Amino acid sequence: MKPLPLPKQKNLRADCAWVIYQILEQGKSSRECLERVQRRHNARDNAWLQEMSLGVMRRLPLLQHWLRALLDRPLKGNKKVIEHLILLGLYQLNFSRVSNHAAVGETVAAASYLNAAGLKGLVNAVLRNFQRENLADKPVDDAIINSGLPKWLYKAIEQAYGAEADNVRAETNAMAPIWLRVNRQQVSFSAFTEALDKAEVKYTLSESHRNAIVLSQREDITGLPGFEKGHFAVQDGAAQLAAHYLQPQANERILDCCAAPGGKTGHIVECAPDTEYVLALDADATRLKRVEENMTRLQHKVDIRQGDAANPESWWDGKPFDRILLDAPCSATGVIRRHPDIRWLRKANDIDNLAQLQRRILDTLWGLLKPGGTLLYATCSILPKENMAQIQQFLADTPDASLSPILKTETPDKPGRQITPGEQQMDGFYYARLVKSQD
Known part of the structure; x- marks a missing residue:
């Protein structure tokens, strides 16, 4: 697939569609792509970009299944990125907290930033038809699509884990917690947990790891107590x-x-x-x-x-x-x-x-x-x-x-x-x- 330059003007959804395109069509890692677009946005928007682009990766087989049902024929050449923009729109409508109005309207508007103003009508029609036909409520009778995994990996897990395969696949799609390892060369474990308590950071202790803490929710790591002093490292x-x-x-x-x-x-x-x-x-x-x-x-x-x-x-x-x-x-x-x-x-x-x-x-x-x-x-x-x-x-x-x-x-x-x-x-x-x- 032909390389696609980053949109000249920043736009949240256009930039997100560009990230998805880079991963799926160019084989780039999310870390590499997100770093480029996140330089253009504030911290809140950067969190949104990460959540949406990686969310599409988790739900891709189902999103593509819906797209094939809604799109008469695949887009080609430099218009291919619009398919990725539509995938983003479908994800917002079904898996995010974004309002339906914004999910459709803002996604349609983003086509202009991807040099595809002429396809705004297509984007709008596909997203509206998705809502009108209630595709999200129609069950998909395909275990591989529902797993969110490529066919080869689905089968490899089946072969390796047998009766446990469904659980392994489910956990592969789950959200991972953030673990911290307390650096006892710089701070005692009790002093570090007291600092977290004072900062009202919610966490649990690990029963199996002596120096570990598991955060109860997503946090700005660099803003946690003791980060600059090396009191902890992020490590699963x-x-x-x-x-x-x-x-x-x-x-x-x-x-x-x-x-x-x-x-x-x-x-x-x-x-x-x-x-x-x-x-x-x-x-x-x-x-x-x-x-x-x-x-x-x-x-x-x-x-x-x-x-x-x-x-x-x-x-x-x-x-x-x-x-x-x-x-x-x-x-x-x-x-x-x-x-x-x-x-x-x-x-x-x-x-x-x-x-x-x-x-x-x-x-x-x-x-x-x-x-x-x-x-x-x-x-x-x-x-x-x-x-x-x-x-x-x-x-x-x-x-x-x-x-x-x-x-x-x-x-x-x-x-x-x-x-x-x-x-x-x-x-x-x-x-x-x-x-x-x-x-």
């Missing part, structure tokens, strides 16, 4: 398990591989502040800036380097590591509830390619690990090919690797812990802990 409960499972100790050399944006790196330092050396490695220079910002705010000292994990010659000093956290590149199917665009950016054939990359990195990093050292393999995926099957094969192929169980039920044939979305309010994640033999 599943991701907070990484440092605990890695078990960093004093006077060790530790590698956090694929570290951006640095949440796990910071937690490693907080769990073992007197460890000898922590290296945060990532291939993406732009994302490494986030690591630098987070380590500065949290007041942690680590070595931050850009490098390809599969080619250590460019960044490794030749000294083996006591512990390695490999947060492997993956499909991110476990965090779709946070990033609903992922479901449309990932394709079925990506999984095999990612599994091959994961294995290549795993084999490489194993050579950088000391005898007796520990490697924690982690992904934010819920697909077995990237997780349990990956570790099963690695253990079978690697004589000096053995499983260090996280759960009592683990065996080399069923290694690791698979967390599904929504389990104890956490994201979908997988962990497997491996130990290198002394011989």
Whole structure:
């Protein structure tokens, strides 16, 4: 699909339609697209842009089903974006708090900002017909459309989880809570919760995570008490398990591989502040800036380097590591509830390619690990090919690797812990802990 320039004049709905177009037609991430349009709007409008564009991603199959019933023929070329504007209008009418009058009127007006004033009549007719025909009240007898997922992912979850598949799919579409990790190097847990209480921030404590807080509603993170002083980091409960499972100790050399944006790196330092050396490695220079910002705010000292994990010659000093956290590149199917665009950016054939990359990195990093050292393999995926099957094969192929169980039920044939979305309010994640033999 031909690239579409950002509308010359800012308009809330036109800009939102442009974001949707960029994700679905150009394969861009929501984060990248939203950053561009949000520079043009105020904080309130930015929240609306995010809610609407990501809402369309969650409900896309149903919205497209309605669109096909209402539109005589698909729009083409530089008019294609108007289909995305109509999807936005349909979402507003059925899934948002926007009044029907504004959902129709303002969406129609936005066509002019997308150089399609001649299609305003079409947009109006489609949205009015949707209301007139009461399409939202007519049940759709298609499980895949109702799931909000692409067909390949719907079937992959079915195959992996069987009787639990419906629950996994439902939780994949749920809204994820915001978790905070209290940085006890800078503030006590009690002092931090007292500050939240004073600011009237509503939260709950986690039964399974000692330093964690789960916010009860969406908050401006930068406005929370202690943000500038590094009193906390935003980190999902599943991701907070990484440092605990890695078990960093004093006077060790530790590698956090694929570290951006640095949440796990910071937690490693907080769990073992007197460890000898922590290296945060990532291939993406732009994302490494986030690591630098987070380590500065949290007041942690680590070595931050850009490098390809599969080619250590460019960044490794030749000294083996006591512990390695490999947060492997993956499909991110476990965090779709946070990033609903992922479901449309990932394709079925990506999984095999990612599994091959994961294995290549795993084999490489194993050579950088000391005898007796520990490697924690982690992904934010819920697909077995990237997780349990990956570790099963690695253990079978690697004589000096053995499983260090996280759960009592683990065996080399069923290694690791698979967390599904929504389990104890956490994201979908997988962990497997491996130990290198002394011989």
